[in-house]
Amino acid sequence: MKTENQVQNPPPLATIARLGEHAGEEVCLRGWVYNLRESGKLLFPQFRDGAGIVQGVLFQKTAPPELFARVKSLTQETSVEVTGKVRADARAPGGYELEITGLEIVQLVPPESPYPITPKEHGVDFLMDHRHLWLRSQRQTAILRVRHEVIRAVREFLDHDGFILADAPILTPAACEGTSTLFEVDYFDDKAYLTQSGQLYAEAAAMALGKTYCFGPTFRAEKSKTRRHLTEFWMVEPEMAFAQLDDVMALAERLVAGVVARVLQSCPRELAVLERNLAPLEAVQLPFPRISYDEAVERLRAAGSPIEWGGDLGGTDETLLAREFDRPVMVHRYPAQVKAFYMQPDPVRPEVAMCVDMLAPEGYGEIIGGSQRIHDLDLLRRRIESHHLPEAAFQWYLDLRRFGSVPHGGFGMGIERVVAWLCGIEHIRETIPFPRTIYRIFP
Amino acid sequence: MKTENQVQNPPPLATIARLGEHAGEEVCLRGWVYNLRESGKLLFPQFRDGAGIVQGVLFQKTAPPELFARVKSLTQETSVEVTGKVRADARAPGGYELEITGLEIVQLVPPESPYPITPKEHGVDFLMDHRHLWLRSQRQTAILRVRHEVIRAVREFLDHDGFILADAPILTPAACEGTSTLFEVDYFDDKAYLTQSGQLYAEAAAMALGKTYCFGPTFRAEKSKTRRHLTEFWMVEPEMAFAQLDDVMALAERLVAGVVARVLQSCPRELAVLERNLAPLEAVQLPFPRISYDEAVERLRAAGSPIEWGGDLGGTDETLLAREFDRPVMVHRYPAQVKAFYMQPDPVRPEVAMCVDMLAPEGYGEIIGGSQRIHDLDLLRRRIESHHLPEAAFQWYLDLRRFGSVPHGGFGMGIERVVAWLCGIEHIRETIPFPRTIYRIFP
Numbered sequence: 003m004k005t006e007n008q009v010q011n012p013p014p015l016a017t018i019a020r021l022g023e024h025a026g027e028e029v030c031l032r033g034w035v036y037n038l039r040e041s042g043k044l045l046f047p048q049f050r051d052g053a054g055i056v057q058g059v060l061f062q063k064t065a066p067p068e069l070f071a072r073v074k075s076l077t078q079e080t081s082v083e084v085t086g087k088v089r090a091d092a093r094a095p096g097g098y099e100l101e102i103t104g105l106e107i108v109q110l111v112p113p114e115s116p117y118p119i120t121p122k123e124h125g126v127d128f129l130m131d132h133r134h135l136w137l138r139s140q141r142q143t144a145i146l147r148v149r150h151e152v153i154r155a156v157r158e159f160l161d162h163d164g165f166i167l168a169d170a171p172i173l174t175p176a177a178c179e180g181t182s183t184l185f186e187v188d189y190f191d192d193k194a195y196l197t198q199s200g201q202l203y204a205e206a207a208a209m210a211l212g213k214t215y216c217f218g219p220t221f222r223a224e225k226s227k228t229r230r231h232l233t234e235f236w237m238v239e240p241e242m243a244f245a246q247l248d249d250v251m252a253l254a255e256r257l258v259a260g261v262v263a264r265v266l267q268s269c270p271r272e273l274a275v276l277e278r279n280l281a282p283l284e285a286v287q288l289p290f291p292r293i294s295y296d297e298a299v300e301r302l303r304a305a306g307s308p309i310e311w312g313g314d315l316g317g318t319d320e321t322l323l324a325r326e327f328d329r330p331v332m333v334h335r336y337p338a339q340v341k342a343f344y345m346q347p348d349p350v351r352p353e354v355a356m357c358v359d360m361l362a363p364e365g366y367g368e369i370i371g372g373s374q375r376i377h378d379l380d381l382l383r384r385r386i387e388s389h390h391l392p393e394a395a396f397q398w399y400l401d402l403r404r405f406g407s408v409p410h411g412g413f414g415m416g417i418e419r420v421v422a423w424l425c426g427i428e429h430i431r432e433t434i435p436f437p438r439t440i441y442r443i444f445p
Numbered sequence: 446m447k448t449e450n451q452v453q454n455p456p457p458l459a460t461i462a463r464l465g466e467h468a469g470e471e472v473c474l475r476g477w478v479y480n481l482r483e484s485g486k487l488l489f490p491q492f493r494d495g496a497g498i499v500q501g502v503l504f505q506k507t508a509p510p511e512l513f514a515r516v517k518s519l520t521q522e523t524s525v526e527v528t529g530k531v532r533a534d535a536r537a538p539g540g541y542e543l544e545i546t547g548l549e550i551v552q553l554v555p556p557e558s559p560y561p562i563t564p565k566e567h568g569v570d571f572l573m574d575h576r577h578l579w580l581r582s583q584r585q586t587a588i589l590r591v592r593h594e595v596i597r598a599v600r601e602f603l604d605h606d607g608f609i610l611a612d613a614p615i616l617t618p619a620a621c622e623g624t625s626t627l628f629e630v631d632y633f634d635d636k637a638y639l640t641q642s643g644q645l646y647a648e649a650a651a652m653a654l655g656k657t658y659c660f661g662p663t664f665r666a667e668k669s670k671t672r673r674h675l676t677e678f679w680m681v682e683p684e685m686a687f688a689q690l691d692d693v694m695a696l697a698e699r700l701v702a703g704v705v706a707r708v709l710q711s712c713p714r715e716l717a718v719l720e721r722n723l724a725p726l727e728a729v730q731l732p733f734p735r736i737s738y739d740e741a742v743e744r745l746r747a748a749g750s751p752i753e754w755g756g757d758l759g760g761t762d763e764t765l766l767a768r769e770f771d772r773p774v775m776v777h778r779y780p781a782q783v784k785a786f787y788m789q790p791d792p793v794r795p796e797v798a799m800c801v802d803m804l805a806p807e808g809y810g811e812i813i814g815g816s817q818r819i820h821d822l823d824l825l826r827r828r829i830e831s832h833h834l835p836e837a838a839f840q841w842y843l844d845l846r847r848f849g850s851v852p853h854g855g856f857g858m859g860i861e862r863v864v865a866w867l868c869g870i871e872h873i874r875e876t877i878p879f880p881r882t883i884y885r886i887f888p
Contacts (some may be wrong), residue, residue: 017607017655032687034652034849052655052686053607081849109820109850117848134649134841135848137611143653150610157600164460164496167593168580171879172615172639172662173628173677175887185616186631187639190666194886196615196630203879206577206888209477210586212460212495218662219615223633234616243495244475377552398577398888405560405578406477406524407552436614436646443637444618445649445841 013085018054021098024088028103031056034138035080037121038073045073049084049100055140058086058100065102073105079117079138081108133436134445144272145432148265149421153217155264156238156415159257160215165240168207170200170216175395185223185233196221199414202344202399204241205375208410209402215240215412225440229429230317230367232418234438241412247346247356247374250411251332254360254370255290257415258330262286265424278426282363285328295336295354298323314340321365330369334358343389344382346374346409358413366423372413379403456528461497464541467531471546474499477581478523480564481516488516492527492543498583501529501543508545516548522560522581524551576879577888587715588875591708592864596660598707599681599858602700603658608683611650613643613659618838626666628676639664642857645787645842647684648818651853652845658683658855668883672872673760673810675861677881684855690789690799690817693854694775697803697813698733700858701773705729708867721869725806728771738779738797741766757783764808773812777801786832787825789817789852801856809866815856822846 016029033051040046043062048055060073076082086100111117119135129136136142161167173187173194185196200216207214217238224231240257242249262283266273273280293301298319302309305322309315314336315323324331335354338347345355357373376382382403386393393400421433431437436445459472476494483489486505491498503516519525529543554560562578572579579585604610616630616637628639643659650657660681667674683700685692705726709716716723736744741762745752748765752758757779758766767774778797781790788798800816819825825846829836836843864876874880879888 032851033655052609052651052653052657079849081851108852109846111848115847132841132844134646135844137650137653146611146650146654147609150604153610154600154604157597161593161597166495166590167596168589168878169662169679171677171881171886173664173881173886188629189886190668190883192886203577207580207589207878208495210495210580211589212476214495219612221616225633234614236612398575401575401578403552404558405554406522408475408524409551435611435650438614438616440633443614443616443632443635 016088018049018051018056018096021054021056021088021096021100022090025090025098026088028085028087029100030083030085031100032083032108033081035076035078035082036140037078038076040074045070047073047076047102049082050138050140052143054096056096056098056100057094058084058102060102069102069105072107073102075110076107077111077113077116078120079135080111082106083108130431130437130442131444137435140275142432144269144275145421145425145427146435147272148269148276148425149417149433151265151268152261152417152421152424153236155261156257156417157217159260160238160240163213163253165213165215166207166211168204168211168214168216169218170197170203170239172197172218183223185221198222199237200239201241201412201414204239204412205399205402205410208241208243208412209406209408212244213240213242227440228317229431230419232430232434232437232439235430235434236417237414238417239412239414241410243408243410245374245411246409247334247358247411250372250374250413251292251334251358254358254372254413254415255288255330255332258290258360258370258420259286259288261420262424273425276425276427278424282328283424286363287329290330290332290360291327292332292334292358295333298333301326312337312339315359317367320361320367324361324363324365324367327363330360330362332358332360341373343385343391344373344375346376346411347381356411362419362423364423364426366419368416369419369423370413370415372411374409374411377403377407377409379407459531461492461494461499461539464497464499464531464539464543465533468533468541469531471528471530472543473526473528474543475526475551476524478519478521478525479583480521481519483517488513490516490519490545492525493581493583495586497539499539499541499543500537501527501545503545512545512548515550516545518553519550520554520556520559521563522578523554525549526551573874573880573885574887580878583718585875587712587718588864588868588870589878590715591712591719591868592860592876594708594711595704595860595864595867596679598704599700599860600660602703603681603683606656606696608656608658609650609654611647611654611657611659612661613640613646613682615640615661615664628664628666641665642680643682644684644855644857647682647855648842648845648853651684651686651855652849652851655687656683656685670883671760672874673862675873675877675880675882678873678877679860680857681860682855682857684853686851686853688817688854689852690777690801690854693815693817693856694735694777694801697801697815697856697858698731698773698775701733701803701813701863702729702731704863705867716868719868719870721867725771726867729806730772733773733775733803734770735775735777735801738776741776744769755780755782758802760810763804763810767804767806767808767810770806773803773805775801775803784816786828786834787816787818789819789854790824799854805862805866807866807869809862811859812862812866813856813858815854817852817854820846820850820852822850 013028037048085104360370418433456471480491528547803813861876
């Protein structure tokens with residue numbers, strides 16, 4: 003941007019998030035016009051640069067007329083390079099204001115075809131159709147930053163704990179838990195399916211690496227239209243060799259507590275933008291309550307649910323149960339009949355599975371599902387048979403029980419549900435940059 | 446594993462990687478038998494636990510006969526809990542040996558149906574059919590650990606540099622660069638395609654976040670059978686607003702130099718297992734050479750290539766050219782006609798694109814492809830038209846040029862190619878836990 007004839011050095015390039023390092027100095031910012039407010043002979047344009055928002059000030063009586071006119075002409079989302087002096091101002095949102103000394107327009111959004119998302123209320127379909135622009139709003143940017151921090155915290159936690167990443171394939175030949183909710187792909191002259199879970203592969207990797215995780219997109223072709231469902235969502239799945247249900251629960255609660263603490267520490271501005279009540283998040287301390295499915299059913303019946311022993315918990319039951327605790331609750335040992343074929347039966351009560359679901363507080367439902375896996379070859383074979391699964395497709399999985407089988411277990415944590423909970427937002431579709439649902443695959 | 450009647454405390458649980466912390470002490474290890482060597486009245490079983498390999502020693506004359514017989518019966522990949530005294534031994538690979546004092550078998554691999562992968566040579570198809578077991582080999586585990594470290598280094602580099610993760614969707618409605626190499630998915634009553642690149646979405650996110658990246662699996666239904674191609678591979682794609690080609694190149698070389706340094710520092714044991722010559726990696730220092738496509742063509746012709754100005758570089762050309770440098774070389778400003786529709790033309794020579802490919806040394810080919818993107822609405826429209834792409838499908842992408850367009854750019858880096866290069870391995874199929882190629886979607 004320099005020219006050879008430039009006499010003065012241009013002011014240093016700064017970002018809004020780090021304006022404080024330049025208090026009293028003149029800086030250059032590159033960004034977009036978020037808003038423009040006029041008050042008599044004062045202009046207050048707000049600029050965003052992806053890392054923050056700052057308010058600029060321009061006085062008509064001291065500004066060059068040409069500059070004043072240019073700033074006055076700014077439309078929402080016009081891209082600019084603005085220079086100005088950084089002034090501490092306790093009333094400003096970030097603590098600083100910019101006394102504008104110059105402004106160049108990079109691209110003016112024409113007043114006759116303005117930015118479609120205005121401060122007025124828009125319908126959800128309209129916003130989702132404009133998701134590529136809606137992402138720029140303060141609220142959506144805050145959610146993306148919380149998501150970034152959640153994913154970073156999960157990975158750093160597991161890496162630090164000695165887990166080695168081994169990503170599972172997305173294109174798979176067979177179903178993990180039946181084929182009814184699988185997306186089918188044309189794979190050259192064959193058929194493939196999009197993965198619903200990397201778990202079976204993570205089990206193989208755990209026998210190679212001891213502690214491992216996979217972390218990628220997973221897919222469910224469910225025709226669910228609830229606010230908790232996406233067809234494409236990200237899941238982290240740690241898996242440990244030589245581990246039992248208690249180890250799985252201990253890891254799950256440490257991970258969730260660690261992620262919550264990290265987001266509280268790193269994202270105070272984002273949580274403020276989202277108007278998140280912090281008290282319920284600050285209560286998320288170890289240890290988490292652990293109750294058996296039996297106790298959960300008793301509590302639910304006492305609270306008025308019609309649930310009978312033997313059935314899975316519905317969304318309403320999950321909300322009802324979670325309400326009784328001030329932190330995530332781990333419900334373990336569900337009836338084996340409602341759970342997946344690979345779950346280890348309880349040694350003293352084989353009708354229940356050595357599994358755990360973690361339910362988030364405040365009605366956010368299941369965020370973790372995990373279990374100890376069957377490590378006995380013959381038992382696993384019988385389960386594959388009784389679940390009417392094709393044994394041939396599972397020969398490689400059975401190999402893990404033929405060659406050095408050990409007790410092992412792990413869980414899957416759905417990233418979008420955790421982000422929805424931490425952000426305190428109602429619908430999961432805002433927790434992923436470009437959501438995919440039964441009705442939406444655009445943009 | 447404790448019983449109530451246990452009199453002695455069991456020895457502490459240790460991992461092989463951290464045996465040194467227990468020198469002189471008795472410890473318990475959980476793992477698998479990697480190998481068993483006999484020498485007269487001595488047994489030398491090797492154990493692996495996912496984090497390392499250690500050799501145990503047992504003398505017939507001092508061992509309880511029952512223990513000696515049990516250790517002698519061990520088969521490859523049998524899972525065990527072994528106790529022993531840690532003894533420093535300079536000749537041992539990890540610097541320590543284990544004087545075995547006890548051993549419990551968790552699951553004995555039956556001698557009559559032994560572990561299928563033996564120390565003898567196996568064909569590649571056999572190994573790939575047994576990928577779920579092959580992962581346990583020292584070589585494959587080393588590659589997975591290097592891969593883990595590469596991914597971790599990339600994420601930490603970008604996070605530290607202020608990039609915010611915004612993952613692009615996998616299921617997309619339209620093609621980024623034509624539909625011939627796309628996998629088609631049945632999406633309820635519609636069709637969807639697996640993403641080839643998250644770039645267009647990353648551009649939208651860059652306008653919201655300033656600096657962003659996506660990092661996920663990408664798919665190409667290419668019928669390539671070369672050692673450099675997979676149908677499913679992972680790619681990281683940083684994208685920056687207010688950036689030009691020089692900024693893209695500066696980021697690319699800093700990222701690659703940072704990743705190489707990190708792997709050299711963190712993975713010395715893994716690189717030793719892989720017998721990687723470290724000298725070419727240690728030479729990867731900033732700055733990387735930058736040559737124009739014009740110069741590349743001249744150099745190639747001088748080196749005997751039949752290449753003519755105007756064509757893309759083939760694999761052989763890439764290898765030939767990279768051989769002239771001791772570090773990755775960045776080739777910029779290719780003819781626009783061989784590059785994607787969205788690339789910014791050079792302002793003084795519009796027949797070349799403001800793009801860059803980074804070629805790895807030692808014949809590993811292109812590891813990065815990037816460019817400055819067209820930010821002018823009318824020019825981008827004309828390019829969409831001249832490339833015979835459906836403008837309707839790109840309206841949302843054009844919106845990025847209607848509302849606050851700025852010069853911007855980024856690149857994609859293929860993780861598997863970087864891992865292959867750093868590990869010094871010939872075929873890319875070993876760089877991902879469960880490779881997918883035109884002929885393979887199993888296990």
